[in-house]
Amino acid sequence: MQSLSPSQMVEPDRVHRLAYTSQEIFDREVENIFEKIWVYCGHESQVKKPGDYHTLQIGRQPMVMVRGKDIKVRVLYNRCPHRGVELCGNTHGNTGSNFVCSYHAWSFHLDGKIESIPLMKGYDGTRMTRDNPDCSMKAAARVDSYRGFVFASLSPTGPSLLDFLGEAKIAFDDMCDRSPEGEVEVVPTCHRVMQHSNWKFFMENQLDSLHPSVTHQSTGVAAGRIEKQMQAGGTTPPLYYHYLSTFASSFEQWDSVQTINFPRGHGVLKAYMGLRPQDPDTKAYEKLMEKAYGKEKMEEYLSRSIHHVLVYPYLSVQSPLQQLRCLRPLGPNKTLSEIWHFRLKGAPEAIYRRSLWYYNLVNSPATMINADDLENWTKGQWGLESTGSDWVSFHRDFGRDTIENGVTYSNKGTSEAVMRSQFKAWSEYMGGAK
Amino acid sequence: MAAAKKTRNPKGAKVAKVAASAKRKAAAKTPAGKNLKQNVVIRAGAETRRTGAQRIAPDHSPRAKVVAVKAPRTLAAAASTRGDLQRRVEQFLYAQSELLDNKYWQDYINLFAADGVYWMPVTTDQTEWEGSPSIFAEDKLLMQVRMGRITHPNAWSQAPMWATNHLVSNVVIEKETAKEIVVRSRFHMMELRRDNLRHFGGTYRHTLVRKGDSFAIKLQRVDMFNSQATYDYVLQIWV
Numbered sequence: 001m002q003s004l005s006p007s008q009m010v011e012p013d014r015v016h017r018l019a020y021t022s023q024e025i026f027d028r029e030v031e032n033i034f035e036k037i038w039v040y041c042g043h044e045s046q047v048k049k050p051g052d053y054h055t056l057q058i059g060r061q062p063m064v065m066v067r068g069k070d071i072k073v074r075v076l077y078n079r080c081p082h083r084g085v086e087l088c089g090n091t092h093g094n095t096g097s098n099f100v101c102s103y104h105a106w107s108f109h110l111d112g113k114i115e116s117i118p119l120m121k122g123y124d125g126t127r128m129t130r131d132n133p134d135c136s137m138k139a140a141a142r143v144d145s146y147r148g149f150v151f152a153s154l155s156p157t158g159p160s161l162l163d164f165l166g167e168a169k170i171a172f173d174d175m176c177d178r179s180p181e182g183e184v185e186v187v188p189t190c191h192r193v194m195q196h197s198n199w200k201f202f203m204e205n206q207l208d209s210l211h212p213s214v215t216h217q218s219t220g221v222a223a224g225r226i227e228k229q230m231q232a233g234g235t236t237p238p239l240y241y242h243y244l245s246t247f248a249s250s251f252e253q254w255d256s257v258q259t260i261n262f263p264r265g266h267g268v269l270k271a272y273m274g275l276r277p278q279d280p281d282t283k284a285y286e287k288l289m290e291k292a293y294g295k296e297k298m299e300e301y302l303s304r305s306i307h308h309v310l311v312y313p314y315l316s317v318q319s320p321l322q323q324l325r326c327l328r329p330l331g332p333n334k335t336l337s338e339i340w341h342f343r344l345k346g347a348p349e350a351i352y353r354r355s356l357w358y359y360n361l362v363n364s365p366a367t368m369i370n371a372d373d374l375e376n377w378t379k380g381q382w383g384l385e386s387t388g389s390d391w392v393s394f395h396r397d398f399g400r401d402t403i404e405n406g407v408t409y410s411n412k413g414t415s416e417a418v419m420r421s422q423f424k425a426w427s428e429y430m431g432g433a434k
Numbered sequence: 435m436a437a438a439k440k441t442r443n444p445k446g447a448k449v450a451k452v453a454a455s456a457k458r459k460a461a462a463k464t465p466a467g468k469n470l471k472q473n474v475v476i477r478a479g480a481e482t483r484r485t486g487a488q489r490i491a492p493d494h495s496p497r498a499k500v501v502a503v504k505a506p507r508t509l510a511a512a513a514s515t516r517g518d519l520q521r522r523v524e525q526f527l528y529a530q531s532e533l534l535d536n537k538y539w540q541d542y543i544n545l546f547a548a549d550g551v552y553w554m555p556v557t558t559d560q561t562e563w564e565g566s567p568s569i570f571a572e573d574k575l576l577m578q579v580r581m582g583r584i585t586h587p588n589a590w591s592q593a594p595m596w597a598t599n600h601l602v603s604n605v606v607i608e609k610e611t612a613k614e615i616v617v618r619s620r621f622h623m624m625e626l627r628r629d630n631l632r633h634f635g636g637t638y639r640h641t642l643v644r645k646g647d648s649f650a651i652k653l654q655r656v657d658m659f660n661s662q663a664t665y666d667y668v669l670q671i672w673v
Contacts, residue, residue: 170470189556189567192664218589222582224478226575244579245478253476274475304470336664341567353565361576365665366554366569368583374667375591 006430010423013398014391017384019426020198026332033313033429035059038144038151038164040315040326041075043186043342045148046092050110054092057328057336058154063140064088065150066095068110075140075152076112080104087137091190099137112137147172148183167407168266171309174319177301179344180292184322191339191365197377198384199313199329202337203422205373206308206316207261207269209254209413210396212247215376219368220248239277240357244368246273257307257413263406265312265425267418271305275320281350288346312425321355323363333381339363394419505538523617523642524605526649531600531621534672539581542672546574547643547650552672554656563653569661570672577672584671591670594628598671602638615642615649621656623673632666634673635659 006025009016019025039058046054047067054065055078064078064087078088080101087099087108098115099108107115114135117123128135140152144161149172151161162169176182195202205211213220223244230237249272260268276282289298308318314327322342329335341359343352362369384392397415401408410417509532516522533542546552553563554570563571572580583589601622609616616639623634636658642649656673 187567191556191569193668194664194666196667215590218583218586219579220478221586222579225582226579230575241579242477246476248478249476250478256474257476258474268470270470270474272474272476305474306470349565356565356567360568360571364567364569366669368580371591371668371670372589375593 007427010427012420013395014393015419015423017390017392019423020200020381020384020392021332023332025430026198026329028430029329030059034329035061036153036155036158037429038142038153038161040311040324041065041143041150041152043148043184043340044073044145044150045185046188047073049094051094051096052092053088053095055088055090057330058140058152061154062086063152065152066110069097070111072111073143073145073150074111075143075150077138077140079137080106081134081137082106082117108137112139147176164264165311166264166266167260167262168264168268168309168311170268170304170306171311171315171317171319174301174304174306174309175317175322175342175344177293178289178320178322178347180288180346182292183345184342185345187341187343187359189341191363193337193339193365193370193374195327195335195337195374195377196333197335197374197381198332199327199335200422200426201377201380202316202325202327202335203265203310203313204419205377206310207259207267207418209257209259209269210251211373211376213249213251213254215372216247216369218372220245224248238357239275239354240361242273243358244361247369251414255413259410259413259415259418261401261408261410261417261421263425265310265422267310267312267421269307271307271320273307276302281348281354285348285351288348292346312422318358321358323355323359325363333385394423503538505533505536505541509533509536509538509541519610519615520605520607523607523615523649526642527602527605527617527619527638527640531602535598535600539585539671543574543577543581545651546577546654547645547652548574550574550651550653552577552651552654552656554658554661554673556661558657563655569658569669570656580671595626596670597626599624599626608639613643614652615644616640617642621673627667630666633660634669636661636673 004016004018006019006028009019009025035058041056041058041063042054042065046052047065050067050069050071052067056063056065062078063075065073065075067073078086080087080103082101083103085101085103087101088095089102095110098110101107105118109115114130117135120130123129140154141156142153144151146161146165146169158164176184223241227237227241227245230241254272257272258270260270262268286298286302289302292298293301304320306319308316310316314329316325318324322344324340324342326338326340327335328338341356341363361367394416397410397412397417398420400412401410401415401417403409408417408421509529517525530542530545533545550573551563552570552572553568555563555566555568560566560568584592602619604618604620606618607615608618619638619640621636621638625632625634636656639653639655639657640651641653641655643652658673
């Protein structure tokens with residue numbers, strides 16, 4: 001059964017279930033994709049002062065993002081080169097002026113270079129001397145950042161960060177451009193929610209416009225009821241009721257929300273919530289934006305139609321609400337999601353609070369939305385582990401999308417162009433070098 | 435807004451579609467990232483056809499319709515009228531746990547004052563329920579939304595076996611004035627979902643106002659000791 005190669009698993013309109021369930025395939029994904037491509041590490045504002053660190057996983061590698069004394073942000077392997085012991089034992093913190101191993105007190109500068117080894121004489125005449133790079137913490141092969149968002153690649157070769165991001169760099173432009181200062185700052189809370197499903201379920205779900213009114217019916221209907229009740233009572237419901245009630249829109253309406261699918265599996269779900277009400281808070285914000293950029297640029301920045309942007313295969317950026325979800329695949333049926341929120345520097349407090357409602361209601365661990373998504377993905381994973389049928393169908397609107405210059409525009413919101421495009425990228429990655 | 439209007443009128447929708455496709459053709463000449471003009475806003479109930487969420491009738495669900503049942507008098511917080519303040523407050527907290535574990539959601543919400551708030555901050559140093567990232571930050575109306583979700587027959591994640599069991603102890607009255615009583619206690623909640631058991635624990639801090647012989651909750655602050663641990667699935671209802 002395991003004799004299918006990744007390229008045999010992907011047909012233009014359907015995919016073999018083993019792409020989601022096989023350990024062998026997962027191992028190959030780690031090797032060919034996650035330990036090669038540019039992986040998001042964090043935002044520069046997570047490590048403001050020298051010694052500030054944040055730990056993360058790239059593929060199977062324990063890594064640490066750290067601010068050096070020279071202000072540079074580096075990404076190092078979070079392990080002592082002596083016997084492999086983890087150096088930073090917490091998710092984040094400040095390590096002081098150096099890293100010290102808890103086992104034999106080897107210490108390292110913030111750039112990973114060896115600082116001291118107790119009783120160094122013991123190494124005289126061996127090949128483990130201070131000038132041996134094996135004596136220092138290993139660094140990620142490449143580190144780069146775009147508008148404050150730090151990425152690392154464990155492969156010394158391959159496309160540059162900007163080439164990798166391609167059109168999906170709009171995620172970070174759209175988020176930062178909405179700040180009158182052109183920058184965002186992290187909100188120092190990271191919600192971590194485990195998904196008991198393959199990472200692909202999440203990536204596909206993010207641009208799946210048919211599921212919201214089914215999966216999120218209960219929340220959409222419940223919020224819509226209170227929203228109407230408030231309107232009937234003469235009060236204007238806060239925007240966050242609309243965040244929730246929109247999920248219960250009709251199939252036809254969801255079908256009008258277009259997806260744009262870029263090379264490398266990246267994509268955009270266009271906006272559908274109308275996040276630019278003309279209330280005093282928005283007007284005050286627009287004034288600041290106009291002062292910073294001029295009317296034309298302000299209009300361009302605030303009228304981009306984006307709900308979220310996917311950086312395939314692990315990032316979902318909801319730029320208009322400054323939220324970001326990052327996947328750390330741990331196994332074929334286990335995926336950790338890290339959920340972040342950012343503040344627009346220089347924007348009024350009210351604008352932050354407006355997006356905070358979305359973070360609290362949709363992206364917190366008490367989410368009224370993902371509760372039902374997670375249920376779907378778990379049940380989906382179980383189903384694909386079954387031999388009930390081998391093929392996963394992606395036939396909806398097959399052959400009816402518009403493809404121009406390598407970009408696929410879905411002519412229907414519910415077109416499964418998204419999955420087809422993601423699997424095209426997947427088989428390219430899995431076929432070999434990319 | 436425009437799209438919502440269009441869909442009311444089938445003729446208008448056709449025109450709009452042609453316009454959209456022409457627009458798309460024009461946009462295709464520019465880089466894809468530029469093709470991001472805002473043009474669709476959708477809104478539940480904006481069109482007359484009842485499809486999607488409106489059409490999936492509750493009888494598609496494996497769950498029976500959830501009928502709102504009023505909690506029996508023995509469980510209601512009115513049981514807290516006898517004894518000294520310490521005992522009355524304890525009885526109030528026990529009654530609250532019973533309402534949650536027995537799924538008397540409306541009776542639980544009724545424990546809150548009109549301006550009452552249920553708040554679970556992320557960290558213990560947060561001081562305001564609005565304006566900082568929270569796990570729960572709900573006034574009574576948002577609590578109604580959460581109850582509406584969980585009692586909807588198609589709250590899919592409610593289909594598997596699901597129950598909670600709360601213990602409350604270490605009840606300390608921190609402050610007592612003519613108007614308010616601040617009570618700190620410890621809780622332990624076990625949750626069963628499918629065949630998995632999870633544990634949540636921490637500190638409740640109730641700000642109670644007097645309501646007749648009993649109390650109403652002005653603020654229930656919940657500092658969960660494992661609030662920042664990885665969540666193996668999410669929290670569906672108040673802890």
